[in-house]
Amino acid sequence: MHVPETAAMELHDVNLILTVSILSAWQNIYFARKVSMIRNKHNIRHGSTTGHTEFETVYYANQNLQQYYSTFLVLLWGAGLFTSQVWAASIGLLYLFARQRYVKGYLGPATCRPPGFFFAKRTMMTLSGLVAIGLLNHCLKRFLGVEFDDYVANIAQAAPAVLLFV
Amino acid sequence: MHVPETAAMELHDVNLILTVSILSAWQNIYFARKVSMIRNKHNIRHGSTTGHTEFETVYYANQNLQQYYSTFLVLLWGAGLFTSQVWAASIGLLYLFARQRYVKGYLGPATCRPPGFFFAKRTMMTLSGLVAIGLLNHCLKRFLGVEFDDYVANIAQAAPAVLLFV
Amino acid sequence: MHVPETAAMELHDVNLILTVSILSAWQNIYFARKVSMIRNKHNIRHGSTTGHTEFETVYYANQNLQQYYSTFLVLLWGAGLFTSQVWAASIGLLYLFARQRYVKGYLGPATCRPPGFFFAKRTMMTLSGLVAIGLLNHCLKRFLGVEFDDYVANIAQAAPAVLLFV
Numbered sequence: 001m002h003v004p005e006t007a008a009m010e011l012h013d014v015n016l017i018l019t020v021s022i023l024s025a026w027q028n029i030y031f032a033r034k035v036s037m038i039r040n041k042h043n044i045r046h047g048s049t050t051g052h053t054e055f056e057t058v059y060y061a062n063q064n065l066q067q068y069y070s071t072f073l074v075l076l077w078g079a080g081l082f083t084s085q086v087w088a089a090s091i092g093l094l095y096l097f098a099r100q101r102y103v104k105g106y107l108g109p110a111t112c113r114p115p116g117f118f119f120a121k122r123t124m125m126t127l128s129g130l131v132a133i134g135l136l137n138h139c140l141k142r143f144l145g146v147e148f149d150d151y152v153a154n155i156a157q158a159a160p161a162v163l164l165f166v
Numbered sequence: 167m168h169v170p171e172t173a174a175m176e177l178h179d180v181n182l183i184l185t186v187s188i189l190s191a192w193q194n195i196y197f198a199r200k201v202s203m204i205r206n207k208h209n210i211r212h213g214s215t216t217g218h219t220e221f222e223t224v225y226y227a228n229q230n231l232q233q234y235y236s237t238f239l240v241l242l243w244g245a246g247l248f249t250s251q252v253w254a255a256s257i258g259l260l261y262l263f264a265r266q267r268y269v270k271g272y273l274g275p276a277t278c279r280p281p282g283f284f285f286a287k288r289t290m291m292t293l294s295g296l297v298a299i300g301l302l303n304h305c306l307k308r309f310l311g312v313e314f315d316d317y318v319a320n321i322a323q324a325a326p327a328v329l330l331f332v
Numbered sequence: 333m334h335v336p337e338t339a340a341m342e343l344h345d346v347n348l349i350l351t352v353s354i355l356s357a358w359q360n361i362y363f364a365r366k367v368s369m370i371r372n373k374h375n376i377r378h379g380s381t382t383g384h385t386e387f388e389t390v391y392y393a394n395q396n397l398q399q400y401y402s403t404f405l406v407l408l409w410g411a412g413l414f415t416s417q418v419w420a421a422s423i424g425l426l427y428l429f430a431r432q433r434y435v436k437g438y439l440g441p442a443t444c445r446p447p448g449f450f451f452a453k454r455t456m457m458t459l460s461g462l463v464a465i466g467l468l469n470h471c472l473k474r475f476l477g478v479e480f481d482d483y484v485a486n487i488a489q490a491a492p493a494v495l496l497f498v
Contacts, residue, residue, distance in 0.1 A: 014247075022301060024240070025240040078357070194400075
């Protein structure tokens with residue numbers, strides 16, 4: 001699962017994170033269509049970002065997610081390459097569910113919005129923590145010659161669970 | 167051309183899609199300069215998104231393309247790694263031409279806009295279809311042990327042509 | 333440092349540019365929090381992009397940087413894979429400093445803004461130049477069989493310094 005520093009990268013080592021990336025790209029297209037559909041429903045002209053509350057909230061929710069999309073991809077691949085591909089892909093998948101819930105929440109009443117937002121934030125932070133562990137391990141190995149690989153393998157098993165649910 | 171699952175990835179396996187990515191990055195810079203030039207031409211202050219019809223349409227066209235940029239990159243790399251790099255790069259190149267036409271269309275009268283938009287949408291959908299074929303093949307191979315590689319090689323040759331022109 | 337075309341890519345060959353990418357992702361999160369903090373400070377409702385000059389300038393600065401983020405990532409990885417990882421990562425790091433200075437500049441008086449902007453533009457252009465050298469070398473090697481690798485290794489050592497400081 002863990003890509004050794006001196007071994008060649010294989011498609012096998014990145015197939016899960018690549019799959020999650022592709023799913024997220026399709027989800028982006030789905031969200032963009034949703035926004036476009038609601039735009040047409042309320043006859044709002046192209047380029048305009050205001051006109052009807054339903055459109056404004058969905059447009060804003062989508063913008064908000066797109067703003068973090070590149071950041072999410074970098075964290076996903078960073079976590080996948082520096083620690084464990086399986087964990088990175090799993091948390092990435094949870095993030096996609098969080099995004100779905102976030103947009104669905106914005107289509108409903110205002111009280112439905114917080115869960116999706118906090119879930120998305122939590123999964124993003126977990127991914128960020130996993131990247132930090134992987135980066136620290138990589139630097140320790142490179143500059144101090146310390147081999148924490150076994151520990152990291154264990155931490156990478158436990159940490160996401162801790163970060164997600166505590 | 168096709169990256170075998172168990173073989174190491176080489177620069178040779180991604181050089182075409184990397185080149186298309188770089189070209190798209192340069193095109194982004196070109197579009198941003200175009201927007202900036204038209205902004206200065208009409209003396210619109212930085213940060214403002216309104217003020218003159220020409221500026222508003224070009225600004226909107228660029229925003230619209232940038233919104234899909236990360237999605238395009240993920241689909242390009244997904245198609246390139248899961249199916250054929252040559253097809254992915256070719257369709258990616260067509261998408262870049264479509265983007266150029268889209269922005270040029272927005273600089274002219276409103277009747278010139280549809281062709282670029284539909285061409286861009288069509289190429290994006292083709293890339294998306296190619297990714298779907300590659301992902302399906304990868305999953306079948308992994309979970310069922312079925313080897314459709316030869317079929318996929320053939321489908322990947324034919325499908326883009328079918329998706330693009332039908 | 334330079335990835336040979338026929339050799340397998342290893343994590344070792346991309347660890348520096350991956351690290352810079354991760355740092356840039358964390359910086360994105362930091363900027364987004366800064367914008368959110370200033371939004372709350374002035375009690376501006378979510379989705380609104382106007383209301384107070386301080387918020388508007390920081391919001392605009394962040395938008396402006398995010399617009400170039402994917403482009404930056406592609407150029408970083410293009411330069412890292414086609415020329416030298418060390419140079420690409422170094423210039424990428426300079427770009428991150430430039431971004432920091434850019435946003436800090438927007439938090440101060442209007443006269444503080446130009447340095448960050450020009451520094452960011454300069455580093456982006458340097459990265460772009462490095463990519464161009466790498467791409468040219470790659471094409472020459474592939475289509476003409478000319479091996480400029482030694483020259484490129486030398487140019488890649490000198491060019492960034494020239495592009496940055498001249």
